[in-house]
Amino acid sequence: MITDRQQVTAMIMSAKVSKQIKWSQAAEVIGESKEWSTAACLGQMAMTKIQAEAVGALFDLSEEAVAWLQIAPYKGSLPTAVPTDPLIYRWYELVNVYGTTLKELIHEEFGDGIMSAIDFEMDLTREPDPKGDRVKVVMSGKFLPYKTY
Amino acid sequence: MITDRQQVTAMIMSAKVSKQIKWSQAAEVIGESKEWSTAACLGQMAMTKIQAEAVGALFDLSEEAVAWLQIAPYKGSLPTAVPTDPLIYRWYELVNVYGTTLKELIHEEFGDGIMSAIDFEMDLTREPDPKGDRVKVVMSGKFLPYKTY
Amino acid sequence: MITDRQQVTAMIMSAKVSKQIKWSQAAEVIGESKEWSTAACLGQMAMTKIQAEAVGALFDLSEEAVAWLQIAPYKGSLPTAVPTDPLIYRWYELVNVYGTTLKELIHEEFGDGIMSAIDFEMDLTREPDPKGDRVKVVMSGKFLPYKTY
Amino acid sequence: MITDRQQVTAMIMSAKVSKQIKWSQAAEVIGESKEWSTAACLGQMAMTKIQAEAVGALFDLSEEAVAWLQIAPYKGSLPTAVPTDPLIYRWYELVNVYGTTLKELIHEEFGDGIMSAIDFEMDLTREPDPKGDRVKVVMSGKFLPYKTY
Amino acid sequence: MITDRQQVTAMIMSAKVSKQIKWSQAAEVIGESKEWSTAACLGQMAMTKIQAEAVGALFDLSEEAVAWLQIAPYKGSLPTAVPTDPLIYRWYELVNVYGTTLKELIHEEFGDGIMSAIDFEMDLTREPDPKGDRVKVVMSGKFLPYKTY
Amino acid sequence: MITDRQQVTAMIMSAKVSKQIKWSQAAEVIGESKEWSTAACLGQMAMTKIQAEAVGALFDLSEEAVAWLQIAPYKGSLPTAVPTDPLIYRWYELVNVYGTTLKELIHEEFGDGIMSAIDFEMDLTREPDPKGDRVKVVMSGKFLPYKTY
Amino acid sequence: MITDRQQVTAMIMSAKVSKQIKWSQAAEVIGESKEWSTAACLGQMAMTKIQAEAVGALFDLSEEAVAWLQIAPYKGSLPTAVPTDPLIYRWYELVNVYGTTLKELIHEEFGDGIMSAIDFEMDLTREPDPKGDRVKVVMSGKFLPYKTY
Amino acid sequence: MITDRQQVTAMIMSAKVSKQIKWSQAAEVIGESKEWSTAACLGQMAMTKIQAEAVGALFDLSEEAVAWLQIAPYKGSLPTAVPTDPLIYRWYELVNVYGTTLKELIHEEFGDGIMSAIDFEMDLTREPDPKGDRVKVVMSGKFLPYKTY
Amino acid sequence: MITDRQQVTAMIMSAKVSKQIKWSQAAEVIGESKEWSTAACLGQMAMTKIQAEAVGALFDLSEEAVAWLQIAPYKGSLPTAVPTDPLIYRWYELVNVYGTTLKELIHEEFGDGIMSAIDFEMDLTREPDPKGDRVKVVMSGKFLPYKTY
Amino acid sequence: MITDRQQVTAMIMSAKVSKQIKWSQAAEVIGESKEWSTAACLGQMAMTKIQAEAVGALFDLSEEAVAWLQIAPYKGSLPTAVPTDPLIYRWYELVNVYGTTLKELIHEEFGDGIMSAIDFEMDLTREPDPKGDRVKVVMSGKFLPYKTY
Structure with missing residues (x-):
């Protein structure tokens, strides 16, 4: 059961590392710039159905995860108010x-x-x-x- | 007695409003871009002697203030970790x-x-x-x- | 020497209490709604020259204060991230x-x-x-x- | 074992995305406005037994979850004092x-x-x-x- | 120039210590309970004109301070979110x-x-x-x- | 394996909702006021062996949970310094x-x-x-x- | 005009440094242990009239300051929740x-x-x-x- | 798989409550004072091999947990900067x-x-x-x- | 499924304690100084493929974990802004x-x-x-x- | 009236800028390393009488300021827990x-x-x-x- 978008981001990151996918590849299947596409994969933007399905195919995501990619996410990608990285x-x-x-x-x-x-x-x-x-x-x-x- | 750079920034802001000086004018006398020059006037950069004197003339600053403009300042221009503006x-x-x-x-x-x-x-x-x-x-x-x- | 907009807000508040001025009066001289006008008097909006002069007359402000009213202010009207009032x-x-x-x-x-x-x-x-x-x-x-x- | 209302909110969100349910549909079965109904589904209001059962049917919740919907929840829907979204x-x-x-x-x-x-x-x-x-x-x-x- | 209610609270506290006034005396002149009256003197409640004038007489406050006592104050009496006292x-x-x-x-x-x-x-x-x-x-x-x- | 008192509080809350137990019932079996008893069930007070066993029977807790009820707990019942509820x-x-x-x-x-x-x-x-x-x-x-x- | 106890603590510290007074001397005139006496001088305890007058004489304080020493102070001697010293x-x-x-x-x-x-x-x-x-x-x-x- | 010392502390607390072990017993098998021994069991001190094995026997810990007891731990035993207990x-x-x-x-x-x-x-x-x-x-x-x- | 580098750090720490591996041994197989190598193992640096594989062999990590070691990590090794250790x-x-x-x-x-x-x-x-x-x-x-x- | 060491640090900084004194000059008159001497001038170390007098002469400080330099200061030189500079x-x-x-x-x-x-x-x-x-x-x-x- 997926209960928030961060779980989908984690799935994408896990697949990205295992399968050595590049963000530029993700951008290509999404059909937007690499900046918007990366932000979208990292849980900051809502995708269209077509985009979400392309991302699902690329990163091998479940149908449920693909549904979540189309929802406007709770944004904010940093774990602390002042970033440590x-x-x-x-x-x-x-x-x-x-x-x-x-x-x-x-x-x-x-x-x-x-x-x-x-x-x-x-x-x-x-x-x-x-x-x-x-x-x-x-x-x-x-x-x-x-x-x- | 001036004890930190923020006091000089306050003097510059006060003069800027009263005299209706533009940042582009400041950049001109400083001889750097408007971005660097504004940051320097707002207490984020150290000026050379010549730059500091030009700024002092433009904003009508005391000699002591001009000396402070040449010191590497304690940087950070926002009053809170998450800005409210x-x-x-x-x-x-x-x-x-x-x-x-x-x-x-x-x-x-x-x-x-x-x-x-x-x-x-x-x-x-x-x-x-x-x-x-x-x-x-x-x-x-x-x-x-x-x-x- | 006025060095930030909050000092002007303090002057307005002081005059408002002493002279028992209402925000609706301020709105009238400003020529905008009472909501925008109050926010502007409380240091959250920039006024035009005409508005600032009218406010200056109403609250008996110095010319320097009137100049500050025309500057886009550093916004945020609360002293703490979670308000106590x-x-x-x-x-x-x-x-x-x-x-x-x-x-x-x-x-x-x-x-x-x-x-x-x-x-x-x-x-x-x-x-x-x-x-x-x-x-x-x-x-x-x-x-x-x-x-x- | 459900131990707090947030778990029920997570179940509702998960079902909402999978089944593409709209908040207006939830409001309809609850019988209140879409504003109150959404807040209630998101764990901010206590429902009556009838409302909770209707929500349970719509989102396919367990009996235990339906019981929790009727409890006055610990309110506050944001993960940080200053929201990042x-x-x-x-x-x-x-x-x-x-x-x-x-x-x-x-x-x-x-x-x-x-x-x-x-x-x-x-x-x-x-x-x-x-x-x-x-x-x-x-x-x-x-x-x-x-x-x- | 008084610019906020805390300045009036400070004046009251100063007079209270110097003149050894008791809160019960303040309550008497205000005509409310000692709890409400103390909170009002400490800047948490707005007084009526009659109450404010009585408090002004008791603590020897200026007319301006008396005017401030009648204004709904920005409430919150503690300097930190978790009190140290x-x-x-x-x-x-x-x-x-x-x-x-x-x-x-x-x-x-x-x-x-x-x-x-x-x-x-x-x-x-x-x-x-x-x-x-x-x-x-x-x-x-x-x-x-x-x-x- | 239970490793802190909060886990026991979660078990009690879960049973309370499922079995629709009232705090007044808990107070009765504990033999103290409803205020002390509720605080004790919510992990803020240590119970005697007899009290803990009665609570265990009422909420259907394991022996291990009953043992934890008798330990002086790490107190503090709120998730944030300033409560959101x-x-x-x-x-x-x-x-x-x-x-x-x-x-x-x-x-x-x-x-x-x-x-x-x-x-x-x-x-x-x-x-x-x-x-x-x-x-x-x-x-x-x-x-x-x-x-x- | 003294408006809080911290101002008196500042006066005591100033006099202590200038006159090279030791806390053991303060304890002697106060008639309590050096621990309690130091805490009292640093604004954490209320003194009796006799103690306050003795401290006033030692540190050369005004009558007003002596009055403040007899008031139960707002306690807490550290500027930050986690001390830096x-x-x-x-x-x-x-x-x-x-x-x-x-x-x-x-x-x-x-x-x-x-x-x-x-x-x-x-x-x-x-x-x-x-x-x-x-x-x-x-x-x-x-x-x-x-x-x- | 144990990945930090806090997991071992949790195991010790769980066993302590179930088996009703006293800290004085722990101190005895460790061979140090009850203060040092309790701190060590609570994850604040590193034990020698002999001490760790004795603690492991007393609280029935795995070999892996016993190995962790000998590592200098990341210290700090409180969940918040200002403790709530x-x-x-x-x-x-x-x-x-x-x-x-x-x-x-x-x-x-x-x-x-x-x-x-x-x-x-x-x-x-x-x-x-x-x-x-x-x-x-x-x-x-x-x-x-x-x-x- | 590994979803962030911290999970790999936890695996390394767990193996290090169980197998009693020293950081100097890790540095040797990595071929850099002990300072850089330890930071890299603790999730602060990205390794080359060869380094990651050597670390994987030493600490007995999965292929997925080895892939993560080659990714530039989200840095910052401390759980709180002011460290408690x-x-x-x-x-x-x-x-x-x-x-x-x-x-x-x-x-x-x-x-x-x-x-x-x-x-x-x-x-x-x-x-x-x-x-x-x-x-x-x-x-x-x-x-x-x-x-x- | 000087009431804390920070006031002395401010005086030193003011004099340093006006008179263009170098920290190495301060170290020389103090007779310690430039690191210790700078820290001492910046309010982090206590000086001996001889050192304080030398510093007083160099920066033209009052006798009262010189007395403060000999007091163990409340240390911590940064305005925020996470420095912005x-x-x-x-x-x-x-x-x-x-x-x-x-x-x-x-x-x-x-x-x-x-x-x-x-x-x-x-x-x-x-x-x-x-x-x-x-x-x-x-x-x-x-x-x-x-x-x-």
């Missing part, structure tokens, strides 16, 4: 160090409002560099102005 | 929702290691879009592989 | 008790996404009731579907 | 941003006291809007004045 | 040890609902006992059943 | 709102010291009231003065 | 490492109940030892058995 | 109330440094007293001065 | 006591930037000393200057 | 990632016990490296075995 922590650190900077510059350019984390997309690529390759991440989120009423 | 929270939410995705994709591309938050740069621009303009942020950080020994 | 706690309790219900019903109706807290409005009224009057709150937020990419 | 977080954010506003306006209208979260009802509907449909939530709670003695 | 901790401990007991017995007697902390009164007296006098506290709160809808 | 939260709220009041009044009457939570008793009854019945709780704890030495 | 942390560590041991041994000897922290005394001495002198602390607290009722 | 809390309260006192008196006697919690011993005894027996605890820890270099 | 706490204490010192001295020598925890190595040895042997730890991390842009 | 966080990260490794290797070499953080010394130097200079830190702490008794 060094790679993920660096992102938290960026929010901590640059948080007020992002706020000031977005307000200077757009006025009061936010950058959406829902109408949002992200693209992660390798940026070759003689001094050591770089991780390049392009993020784009719709600006949402605060409504007055 | 909606704009900044969206960034925290991205780390929470996409944290494991970033980790998986960086490891798939680069192996074990991290994306540096120190040898790092960021560029924030307005992306015109008929459905509503977007905030575009390009981040680039050097990949640092875990050393074995 | 019984009135506000009841709202937190509603999120706690009905949180998963809101999530399920919005997803059932709209699919995966969120209800915006930015493109949002609220109307609070007294609902006469022979068994004791009721507080009626109508909230309306734009549904934002998760983008795939 | 973006949809639920937006509600927490509303409490955070508008908390003091709600307090001020209720006190201005009613005096010292609270809006009940017990003698309370809620109605969630879709509000069609050419700029994008909206989630409309109407809440109504009895005002309870602080007693003096 | 041994006397107050014992009450927290009672909630911790007997919390589920209170829940079970109230539900057994009344069904699902709560005991109001708003339509509530309390009486604290000395109970003489040869083995050592006892603190007797009688609490009475209206039972509020959960509404179905 | 609305009924129990109201008690926490009372400590929060009235904590300093209880402290002041006990000190005014008795001097420095505490009200014991160990040499303590509690009686919970229904108080009929035409405006809605009330929960009445009488608590009595020995006053313990701070020792000087 | 290494000396005090070692005591916290002892509670952490030996906490269940103390519980088991007291219950084995006395049955269910607690060791009082109110009817309690402590004596701290130097224990000469060729391998390095030792800190010897003797604590004695009345055993309080849980009352049944 | 009243007996253990009283010790935490002593650290909270007397923490700064212990610090001051140890520094007055010994200078800067700490009392070791490693080169430490403890003896807990019953102190008969006509007003109610007392728990007497003698602690002795080596003083360790801060090294300069 | 005395040995590990001392390291946390060093960060707490010497944290600002490390910061000041690194900045004085190198300017603004950090010491890498990724391009990092560590060597732990016994330092014989007549007054008691010492633990000597040499750490070396690349200095990474903050980039301006 | 990237340089200091890397050290916290090392404890988090390598904490169990340090524990295992010290126990393998020395048996159960700890590395002292009191009888401890540290040396920080620049290690030239063609791939980028490194921060080298050598730490040495006495091993303290757990005492049995």
Whole structure:
């Protein structure tokens, strides 16, 4: 009996390691970017029936698990409020160090409002560099102005 | 008597509001990008003597404040571990929702290691879009592989 | 020297109590609903120049304070993550008790996404009731579907 | 052996996903609104014997589970004090941003006291809007004045 | 300039110690029980104009402070979520040890609902006992059943 | 293998729901008040051998479980420092709102010291009231003065 | 204007350092042990009028401060729940490492109940030892058995 | 498969309750004081092979469990930073109330440094007293001065 | 089914205790230092295929577990933000006591930037000393200057 | 009036920035290593009279401040349990990632016990490296075995 989406994520991770599946393969069968597809496999996005079935075939999931992939999940992928993993922590650190900077510059350019984390997309690529390759991440989120009423 | 950098940040914020200074003006006198310059004014980066003096002139700071701008500050710009401000929270939410995705994709591309938050740069621009303009942020950080020994 | 918006909120509260100003009066001079206007006076919204000057006149604020009212503030009006005030706690309790219900019903109706807290409005009224009057709150937020990419 | 209500909630969720049951169907067999019925299925309300048996039939629950549905549960539906799920977080954010506003306006209208979260009802509907449909939530709670003695 | 009720509580405490005023004296001028009156002086209840003026006279408060006493305060009298003071901790401990007991017995007697902390009164007296006098506290709160809808 | 008292509490709760046993029945076989008896069944008090055996018979517990009922348990019945359940939260709220009041009044009457939570008793009854019945709780704890030495 | 006991503790500490007063001198004028006297000076115990005046004379305190020394203080001497100071942390560590041991041994000897922290005394001495002198602390607290009722 | 020491502690507690073994018996077969022996059985100390085998025989443990008893365990016996159990809390309260006192008196006697919690011993005894027996605890820890270099 | 790296760490710990394997033996088969090798076995580093297979042979792990050893793990080896184990706490204490010192001295020598925890190595040895042997730890991390842009 | 050591640390920091004093200069006048001296100036160590006077002369401190430098301070130099500053966080990260490794290797070499953080010394130097200079830190702490008794 599956009772939450995290159990499906665990099944996917287990199959991924055993079968040496790559996220790019998952993205291919899902038909979306590798960023959205990975997030979806890790329990952060709801898939369509077709996507869920393709993922089920790739990772050899039960029908019940495939049903769960189509449900809007309880999101949040980290076990603690401040992440302990060094790679993920660096992102938290960026929010901590640059948080007020992002706020000031977005307000200077757009006025009061936010950058959406829902109408949002992200693209992660390798940026070759003689001094050591770089991780390049392009993020784009719709600006949402605060409504007055 | 100034005893920490936050006091200087407060002085800069006060002057900025009274004098209606823009961050882009600060960036100009500092001679770096608006992202680095804003972070530096908000107490997250150490300035050179020349930069500090230019900032002091722009915001009308005391000599003592100018000296503090050249000191490597105790970084961290948020008052709580989970930010309450909606704009900044969206960034925290991205780390929470996409944290494991970033980790998986960086490891798939680069192996074990991290994306540096120190040898790092960021560029924030307005992306015109008929459905509503977007905030575009390009981040680039050097990949640092875990050393074995 | 004013260094953050909370100082302006404190000035407004002080004047409000001394001069016995009502929030409905503030809303009138601001020209928005009493909900938005109160939130703006309490440091959660940025005002236009005209609004800020009207508020400054009503509460007898300095020019510097009026300048701060026009700045997008660091939002979040509560001193603790779980509020201690019984009135506000009841709202937190509603999120706690009905949180998963809101999530399920919005997803059932709209699919995966969120209800915006930015493109949002609220109307609070007294609902006469022979068994004791009721507080009626109508909230309306734009549904934002998760983008795939 | 069932030892707490959360186990019954897990059984309901599991059956809901497998059998593709809708909350509106649950509400129908329970005979209350979809809001109360969903909350009750999610472990936040106690059902009558008739309601519990109808829910048991719908979700194919054991007799023991049906008995638990009639017990006043330990309430609270969220795994963390500050919710990580973006949809639920937006509600927490509303409490955070508008908390003091709600307090001020209720006190201005009613005096010292609270809006009940017990003698309370809620109605969630879709509000069609050419700029994008909206989630409309109407809440109504009895005002309870602080007693003096 | 007084900007919150805690400042008035501090003034009252300061005057109380200097002038050796007893809470029973405060209760007398306020015209309510010593329990309600003490809570009101400690910033947890809103006073009427007459009560506030009487308290102002007793503790020698400014007119501004008297105005604040009539405002519904942001409640919560403890500096930490788990109180460190041994006397107050014992009450927290009672909630911790007997919390589920209170829940079970109230539900057994009344069904699902709560005991109001708003339509509530309390009486604290000395109970003489040869083995050592006892603190007797009688609490009475209206039972509020959960509404179905 | 039973390894802590919480497992026994879970067994009792499970049997209570299945067999529809009332706490008053448990109190009868234990031979103490319903308050102490319920707390003991919920894992907060140690029973005598006779009491434990009677409880074991009533709830159909194993011999091992009966042995555990006689052990002084690790006390604390709540899963979080600030309880999420609305009924129990109201008690926490009372400590929060009235904590300093209880402290002041006990000190005014008795001097420095505490009200014991160990040499303590509690009686919970229904108080009929035409405006809605009330929960009445009488608590009595020995006053313990701070020792000087 | 003194508004809480911590301000008096700060005055005492300031005078102690400037005037190089020893706690044993304070104990002498107070007429109690050095342990109780130090705790009292550090804001954890209420003094009699005579004791407070003696302490006022020793540390050169104002009349107002002397009045505060006679009030039962809000106790708790540490700024964080887990102390950061290494000396005090070692005591916290002892509670952490030996906490269940103390519980088991007291219950084995006395049955269910607690060791009082109110009817309690402590004596701290130097224990000469060729391998390095030792800190010897003797604590004695009345055993309080849980009352049944 | 045993994967941490807590599992062995659970086995010991289970056997202790079933077989009614006393800690003094454990201490006898271990050949150390009852304080050290109880702490070791509760997973806070590493035993020698001979001690572990004696404990294994007494509590009827598997060979694997006996092997784990000889490993230096991850120490810390409490489930929360602030203990909820009243007996253990009283010790935490002593650290909270007397923490700064212990610090001051140890520094007055010994200078800067700490009392070791490693080169430490403890003896807990019953102190008969006509007003109610007392728990007497003698602690002795080596003083360790801060090294300069 | 293995679903995360912690399960593999548990298997390694279990085998290590049963088979009395030393970390130095693990380091030998892995072919790296004992520091890196132990961290890798404890789930903090990713191994190569050859290393993982050697570890699998040494600790008698399944093929699935060997596959997991080659995956970059979610790092962080401690169950709480502030460690309770005395040995590990001392390291946390060093960060707490010497944290600002490390910061000041690194900045004085190198300017603004950090010491890498990724391009990092560590060597732990016994330092014989007549007054008691010492633990000597040499750490070396690349200095990474903050980039301006 | 100085009431705690942090005020003196603030004075030292203020003077250090204004007068551009280096920690190595402070170490010279103190006559200890730069590591100990910096920690002492930052409020973590107690100085002798001679050292305090030298520091007072260097940083131009008042006599009262000089007296405070000789008092054993309440230690702990970080504002939050998990540090936000990237340089200091890397050290916290090392404890988090390598904490169990340090524990295992010290126990393998020395048996159960700890590395002292009191009888401890540290040396920080620049290690030239063609791939980028490194921060080298050598730490040495006495091993303290757990005492049995």
